[in-house]
Amino acid sequence: MMKRIAVFTSGGDSPGMNACIRAVVRTAVYHGIEVYGIMRGYSGMINGEFVKLDSASVSNTVQKGGTILKSARSQKFLTKEGRQQAFDQLVNNGIDGLVAIGGNGTFTGAMLFEQEFGIPTVGAPGTIDNDLYGTDYTIGYDTAVNTALEAIDKIRDTADSHDRCFFIEVMGRDSGYIAIPCAIGGGAEIVMIPETQMSTDAVIDTLRAGWKRSKTSFIVIVAEGEEEGSATIVASKVKEAIPELDTRVTIIGHVQRGGSPTAADRLLGSQIGIAAVEGLMNGMRNVMAGIVDRKLVYTPFTDTIHKKKLINQSFMRMVEILSV
Amino acid sequence: MMKRIAVFTSGGDSPGMNACIRAVVRTAVYHGIEVYGIMRGYSGMINGEFVKLDSASVSNTVQKGGTILKSARSQKFLTKEGRQQAFDQLVNNGIDGLVAIGGNGTFTGAMLFEQEFGIPTVGAPGTIDNDLYGTDYTIGYDTAVNTALEAIDKIRDTADSHDRCFFIEVMGRDSGYIAIPCAIGGGAEIVMIPETQMSTDAVIDTLRAGWKRSKTSFIVIVAEGEEEGSATIVASKVKEAIPELDTRVTIIGHVQRGGSPTAADRLLGSQIGIAAVEGLMNGMRNVMAGIVDRKLVYTPFTDTIHKKKLINQSFMRMVEILSV
Amino acid sequence: MMKRIAVFTSGGDSPGMNACIRAVVRTAVYHGIEVYGIMRGYSGMINGEFVKLDSASVSNTVQKGGTILKSARSQKFLTKEGRQQAFDQLVNNGIDGLVAIGGNGTFTGAMLFEQEFGIPTVGAPGTIDNDLYGTDYTIGYDTAVNTALEAIDKIRDTADSHDRCFFIEVMGRDSGYIAIPCAIGGGAEIVMIPETQMSTDAVIDTLRAGWKRSKTSFIVIVAEGEEEGSATIVASKVKEAIPELDTRVTIIGHVQRGGSPTAADRLLGSQIGIAAVEGLMNGMRNVMAGIVDRKLVYTPFTDTIHKKKLINQSFMRMVEILSV
Amino acid sequence: MMKRIAVFTSGGDSPGMNACIRAVVRTAVYHGIEVYGIMRGYSGMINGEFVKLDSASVSNTVQKGGTILKSARSQKFLTKEGRQQAFDQLVNNGIDGLVAIGGNGTFTGAMLFEQEFGIPTVGAPGTIDNDLYGTDYTIGYDTAVNTALEAIDKIRDTADSHDRCFFIEVMGRDSGYIAIPCAIGGGAEIVMIPETQMSTDAVIDTLRAGWKRSKTSFIVIVAEGEEEGSATIVASKVKEAIPELDTRVTIIGHVQRGGSPTAADRLLGSQIGIAAVEGLMNGMRNVMAGIVDRKLVYTPFTDTIHKKKLINQSFMRMVEILSV
Structure with missing residues (x-):
């Protein structure tokens, strides 16, 4: 007892x-x-x-x-x-x-x-x-996802206003659990998570195809554990491949751990x-x-x-x- | 097809x-x-x-x-x-x-x-x-609960600052689905929902017992379909029974239907x-x-x-x- | 000293x-x-x-x-x-x-x-x-206004979705200080404050005129100290005068006092x-x-x-x- | 005309x-x-x-x-x-x-x-x-400051929980207008802005003094135009000087431009x-x-x-x- x-x-x-x-x-x-x-x-x-x-x-x-x-x-x-x-x-x-x-x-x-x-x-x-x-x-987990999503909502305001492509890195260690609802709920075009083998080349192809059909603003969610590298690395490869794309990177970071x-x-x-x-x-x-x-x-x-x-x-x- | x-x-x-x-x-x-x-x-x-x-x-x-x-x-x-x-x-x-x-x-x-x-x-x-x-x-549903809960968090600031008893009415038609997480997550002392038979007398007993052991601020969540009546009605009965209690009523209302x-x-x-x-x-x-x-x-x-x-x-x- | x-x-x-x-x-x-x-x-x-x-x-x-x-x-x-x-x-x-x-x-x-x-x-x-x-x-003051405005934003979602006329009561004792920025920032059609003599008849005229030119959703902000009466009273007079209007009342209440x-x-x-x-x-x-x-x-x-x-x-x- | x-x-x-x-x-x-x-x-x-x-x-x-x-x-x-x-x-x-x-x-x-x-x-x-x-x-401006401050509030939860020193970079180009209210409202110990000559050495002295009197969590706000360098640079110099400090860097970034x-x-x-x-x-x-x-x-x-x-x-x- x-x-x-x-x-x-x-x-x-x-x-x-x-x-x-x-x-x-x-x-x-x-x-x-x-x-x-x-x-x-x-x-x-x-x-x-x-x-x-x-x-x-x-x-x-x-x-x-x-x-x-x-x-x-x-x-x-x-x-x-x-x-x-x-x-x-x-x-x-x-x-x-x-x-x-x-x-x-x-x-x-x-x-x-x-x-x-x-x-x-x-x-x-x-x-x-x-x-x-x-x-x-x-x-x-639920709070972290909602915090990340609120940040993504704000970034989309800017992405839309400027016709930009944002690479947004969210937390999640070796899993895409945070990245997935952020992508679905944040209206992202692409999500890169450790659990899948999406190559940076595939990302480039998708963005180029969107660009060709006059799509001008994009959001790519990158989980921090992504094996293709961080949002910064992926973004720089994309920029090299599609120079006309106005790319930006945001790492949401430690705010995801806090909050009510x-x-x-x-x-x-x-x-x-x-x-x-x-x-x-x-x-x-x-x-x-x-x-x-x-x-x-x-x-x-x-x-x-x-x-x-x-x-x-x-x-x-x-x-x-x-x-x- | x-x-x-x-x-x-x-x-x-x-x-x-x-x-x-x-x-x-x-x-x-x-x-x-x-x-x-x-x-x-x-x-x-x-x-x-x-x-x-x-x-x-x-x-x-x-x-x-x-x-x-x-x-x-x-x-x-x-x-x-x-x-x-x-x-x-x-x-x-x-x-x-x-x-x-x-x-x-x-x-x-x-x-x-x-x-x-x-x-x-x-x-x-x-x-x-x-x-x-x-x-x-x-x-x-999840949004409505979070909206109600954010309102309750703000009201608790005031309840604590003034040693008051707040009766907060949340939506939910004939069910306590919204009221329950609001009570648990909002740190409420009592929750009244249509699915249970909690009498206003029982509410009065609980509040009086708390008052006697020097507890001075209370939150009571009342589901809109509560068969004992609305938050306003319950509060007025409580006030009659325990006049020394500083009671207030808030009906969260239509904000629960809106929002991102x-x-x-x-x-x-x-x-x-x-x-x-x-x-x-x-x-x-x-x-x-x-x-x-x-x-x-x-x-x-x-x-x-x-x-x-x-x-x-x-x-x-x-x-x-x-x-x- | x-x-x-x-x-x-x-x-x-x-x-x-x-x-x-x-x-x-x-x-x-x-x-x-x-x-x-x-x-x-x-x-x-x-x-x-x-x-x-x-x-x-x-x-x-x-x-x-x-x-x-x-x-x-x-x-x-x-x-x-x-x-x-x-x-x-x-x-x-x-x-x-x-x-x-x-x-x-x-x-x-x-x-x-x-x-x-x-x-x-x-x-x-x-x-x-x-x-x-x-x-x-x-x-x-600034926090209270922002809290009220966030509530109004949520209510407008519902007002727009249902073609309704919402009467929203905000705090402010004998002044319209809270009501005014809520009206301007909340996209309200009408604001009633203690400092001005706007009659309920004038409100009815404005709403009827809007209704005739096919406007279907309205927001009226009423300061709590309004001498024409509370939002509830004004709304019921309006409903009597324009029965085809789908009216709703929300009193934002004590949430305006709390929050970070x-x-x-x-x-x-x-x-x-x-x-x-x-x-x-x-x-x-x-x-x-x-x-x-x-x-x-x-x-x-x-x-x-x-x-x-x-x-x-x-x-x-x-x-x-x-x-x- | x-x-x-x-x-x-x-x-x-x-x-x-x-x-x-x-x-x-x-x-x-x-x-x-x-x-x-x-x-x-x-x-x-x-x-x-x-x-x-x-x-x-x-x-x-x-x-x-x-x-x-x-x-x-x-x-x-x-x-x-x-x-x-x-x-x-x-x-x-x-x-x-x-x-x-x-x-x-x-x-x-x-x-x-x-x-x-x-x-x-x-x-x-x-x-x-x-x-x-x-x-x-x-x-x-007011929205950007509030957005940054909300992020800082969340980061402080984590800073306090872990006894950490956070370097938080906010926007503002060549001015400290965003950094200043973030520091005052965010409970920061130090703020570094382009308009003043605060050396990284002075920052180190202040943090070391706090550490000696058993203060364990710190927030340093760094304006993006700070002439001593970015939050990342300042943090790495601090870490070198006070290795026992558990330092972290967050760049709030583009979220500051968006939002309602x-x-x-x-x-x-x-x-x-x-x-x-x-x-x-x-x-x-x-x-x-x-x-x-x-x-x-x-x-x-x-x-x-x-x-x-x-x-x-x-x-x-x-x-x-x-x-x-």
């Missing part, structure tokens, strides 16, 4: 993490479990940065971007000695279980830690990249926060709580780490049809 | 309708089918307001709220004579099939029309209310627009295209009209836990 | 108050003056709700709506006894001077208090209504917060800091209270020209 | 240009003057891209970013031959006067053109950079559009309409081109005080 748990955020921050923290705290309170926040992820765990939380601690946080518990990367937790210190801190603070909000790096650490020291962790998928197996959407979470991310963060605590109460460990087809599922960390969530191929066909 | 189809919007407008229209048009073009827009729904069908559309007609519309085809309610289409005129117009314009974007009123008309005159229609769920069986989400669609609504509108045209091409009729558990499904109009989509009861529990 | 000052917010909250509080605190720190916050305005002054503030206390507040010091109305401060208690609290806490962020009610109290007890106050114009003499703009402040309100709040502290340091009292024609001015409370800031009449002509 | 005028946009687009175009068109209609739009600035003037406009042509455009008349740069207009062709086109279309919306490049062309061919032009200051003498604010205009930009664009047409009617030429201290002024193009609008030095002091 859990008496005291702790929650922390680790890895890159994402909008909705605070909604998840709030749900963890209030679910614990609801069930009569004490709850602590650990500042700065594994780094704070090692350094003993523990803060007692209650219901009021998380008032007025559900709408906030970032993470009130802060996040950091810890080299020390990668060492046995560091993990031993972290364990000692948990023992000193009487912590029975952990909720880890983050991605696969976070879960890998938690799993190793559990094997060595037996402290159970339930994970929550907190990343804008949506690249985690075991949940349809990660906490922060959308309704979907607040709801998802809340659902998963509740599920994580109730999972711990039910004896779960080394699993990530997620929502698949609107149902709550717990997926072993080994699966979230080793299985790849495939992007729906029908989306590529949608971009093709819609840019007709 | 379809040669020429027409698309129209009917009933209340919703954000993402234009993304759906754009997808219908471009999918038709992609498959070599001619496509017309009918202005003002059934009313324009009767009056012959047909406009030929091509790919360029829908450029730069994906991000726009409202409907470029306009919408209207038609008394005349409820009569046999009106429908005969509509049929004559379709025949004169050589229309083989229809895509109807709207809700159950729209689909009821389409089904009757098909029985009388044999013109096949595939429906697209365009309403902010999310109360249609056969799709997890309707086009416009979110990424989710642009994506959904696009998916369904494509599916509607390809459904017609495949001989479908009297069905609505929807997305259930991320898969495309076609649901007979008789089901969308007669079956009720139940709200996930776990959401009520979430509100209870999160307002602890 | 000031050693310790206090800052408080009073009356209705407005976006940018926190930017002003932050500037007060940091200017005091910059000049080596101690600074306290008083919670809940005059009410907290009487009850001794004093909080010591330093530079870190106001970190990450510049972008927040509402007021971190909260606001309240105090009946007790209207009595001599209440003011005596407030004075005793200030003496006990060693406060030499006050910065009062609010409107004319706030300044009237401060002036009386100074006459009785000699504590100097410099005021900061914090209200969304922009109805204070002595400053071109009040803190919160615009750049202009953050800048103005910051400028005035600095000026208020430096005014106190220079021996000023019973004056409000404001910006007139981009220059800092201090206006006696007697003037801010008794002089009326007139609305630029050319704006009415603009609405007429632009709705041609 | 003017019978027919034309309006065009030239140079970089800016939000509020459409509000200005709309005002030009409706003011002309109001005064019984015919009005044409010229597409793509001087380029379209040479090529004869003239479009007749009426009141309905500009319906529903006041809220749109970009320019419905499009913009382009014209090499040909720099030649005598090109200007002769432009003049011939104006004569053929019976144009008596021009409204040119743009910046100093646009006005220089217009002035030369008037000297050679006698066609009067009144200018409207349309640029996000706010670097034009003769108006307090240019059309688009703020209330202030819609109002300003409208005021200036009216003033431009009425200026032409009153025989003005080679002047720019602007608003200085809330009053309409017409400034000779020679002044707008040769005089420099100085940034208020008190703003630099504000940044210093507020980052205490």
Whole structure:
């Protein structure tokens, strides 16, 4: 029976993490479990940065971007000695279980830690990249897509006014999850994602064909992990091939990580926060709580780490049809 | 084999309708089918307001709220004579099939029309209310929720600053679909929806209990179809019972119907627009295209009209836990 | 020489108050003056709700709506006894001077208090209504206008889609300051403000004339202080006179008071917060800091209270020209 | 007496240009003057891209970013031959006067053109950079600042969550007009603008001092015209000097040019559009309409081109005080 748990955020921050923290705290309170926040992820765990939380601690946080518990990367937790210190801190603070909000790096650490020291962790998928197996959407993904899309809407104003071709780079690490809805919702002509083999030559052909039939403004979305290179590289190759095209590059960047979470991310963060605590109460460990087809599922960390969530191929066909 | 189809919007407008229209048009073009827009729904069908559309007609519309085809309610289409005129117009314009974007009123008309005159229609769920069986989400729902939530965020600034109790009325007709995420994501203490029997007395008890433990600002979300009455009525009963509470009422109103669609609504509108045209091409009729558990499904109009989509009861529990 | 000052917010909250509080605190720190916050305005002054503030206390507040010091109305401060208690609290806490962020009610109290007890106050114009003499703009006004305008943009989507006539009520107490830019920037056909004598009959005439030349959607902005009555009343008279018009009413309401402040309100709040502290340091009292024609001015409370800031009449002509 | 005028946009687009175009068109209609739009600035003037406009042509455009008349740069207009062709086109279309919306490049062309061919032009200051003498604010400036500030707000979420130092580059050509309110309103510790001589060494000193007193997250705003180099260059020098600082760079970029205009930009664009047409009617030429201290002024193009609008030095002091 859990008496005291702790929650922390680790890895890159994402909008909705605070909604998840709030749900963890209030679910614990609801069930009569004490709850602590650990500042700065594994780094704070090692350094003993523990803060007692209650219901009021998380008032007025559900709408906030970032993470009130802060996040950091810890080299020390990668060492046995560091993990031993972290364990000692948990023992000193009487912590029975952990909720880890983050991605696969976070879960890998938690799993190793559990094997060595037996402290159970339930994970929550907190990343804008949506690249985690075991949940349809990660906490922060919907907000990141909407932030990118709002930027694209503004850029299209300028693209249309000046008959320009914009290459817009969006985030997403090794996946096109952010790029795809940005392309469909942003009215882009072309999308380049790591999951497909679209060559820069094919991009050039498409743009040249559009140019010939008097199309004058274009938007090309490039996912940051695209194997043909960054938006800057692709744009310079295109410019070389079609000099008459007025090309511009915009890298949307870190704004995609911040901002007040959308309704979907607040709801998802809340659902998963509740599920994580109730999972711990039910004896779960080394699993990530997620929502698949609107149902709550717990997926072993080994699966979230080793299985790849495939992007729906029908989306590529949608971009093709819609840019007709 | 379809040669020429027409698309129209009917009933209340919703954000993402234009993304759906754009997808219908471009999918038709992609498959070599001619496509017309009918202005003002059934009313324009009767009056012959047909406009030929091509790919360029829908450029730069994906991000726009409202409907470029306009919408209207038609008394005349409820009569046999009106429908005969509509049929004559379709025949004169050589229309083989229809895509109807709207809700159950729209689909009821389409089904009757098909029985009388044999013109096949595939429906697209365009309403902010999310109360249609056969799709997890309707086009416009996600935007409406986010719009309401942004308003609630602003109101909470004032509620907190003044230690007030706000009763906020959101849309949703006979369902709590909009109210629920607004309550969870807006940090509301209480939510009143048509699907549950929460009495005003229970609301008063909860607020009084909070007041006694020194809680001074509250948000109560009231769905417009709540059987206990409107936000105004509930607030006045509460004020009578707890005079020391500084109560205020805000009705979010028509802003929920407008605005640039979110990424989710642009994506959904696009998916369904494509599916509607390809459904017609495949001989479908009297069905609505929807997305259930991320898969495309076609649901007979008789089901969308007669079956009720139940709200996930776990959401009520979430509100209870999160307002602890 | 000031050693310790206090800052408080009073009356209705407005976006940018926190930017002003932050500037007060940091200017005091910059000049080596101690600074306290008083919670809940005059009410907290009487009850001794004093909080010591330093530079870190106001970190990450510049972008927040509402007021971190909260606001309240105090009946007790209207009595001599209440003011005596407030004075005793200030003496006990060693406060030499006050910065009062609010409107004319706030300044009237401060002036009386100074006459009785000699504590100097410099005021900061914090209200969304922009109805204070002595400053071109009040803190919160620009945000309120933009919030209202965003709502109007969304409503216009629906008005256009349905050929409707919307009556939209905006805030502004006894002035049309909010209504005017909403009308010009929102593409409204008509604006009704307290400063002019536009009869409902004239509104009816204008709408009927538009209707006759086939104009089908209209937006009428009604300021809340309009002497012809609220938007609801005007709309019902119009509906009676022109039954074929599809009329709708939206009251934008309390959302106008909240939300993250615009750049202009953050800048103005910051400028005035600095000026208020430096005014106190220079021996000023019973004056409000404001910006007139981009220059800092201090206006006696007697003037801010008794002089009326007139609305630029050319704006009415603009609405007429632009709705041609 | 003017019978027919034309309006065009030239140079970089800016939000509020459409509000200005709309005002030009409706003011002309109001005064019984015919009005044409010229597409793509001087380029379209040479090529004869003239479009007749009426009141309905500009319906529903006041809220749109970009320019419905499009913009382009014209090499040909720099030649005598090109200007002769432009003049011939104006004569053929019976144009008596021009409204040119743009910046100093646009006005220089217009002035030369008037000297050679006698066609009067009144200018409207349309640029996000706010670097034009003769108006307090240019059309688009307020929107660009708010867009940049919203991005900074999101980045601060991440900066705070990760204890990072962000270098954020904003637009503004050779001036710090955009950078200054972004720094004050965005809670930045440092701002680097072309108008001041802040060395990178001074930036390093300030950051190191903050770091020593345990401050862990910083925001440095760098104007694009900063003589110490771009945000990327400054950041890399800082990283070299303080390796323990976790630095990141974001270039906000083209999003600053787009988006729906703020209330202030819609109002300003409208005021200036009216003033431009009425200026032409009153025989003005080679002047720019602007608003200085809330009053309409017409400034000779020679002044707008040769005089420099100085940034208020008190703003630099504000940044210093507020980052205490």
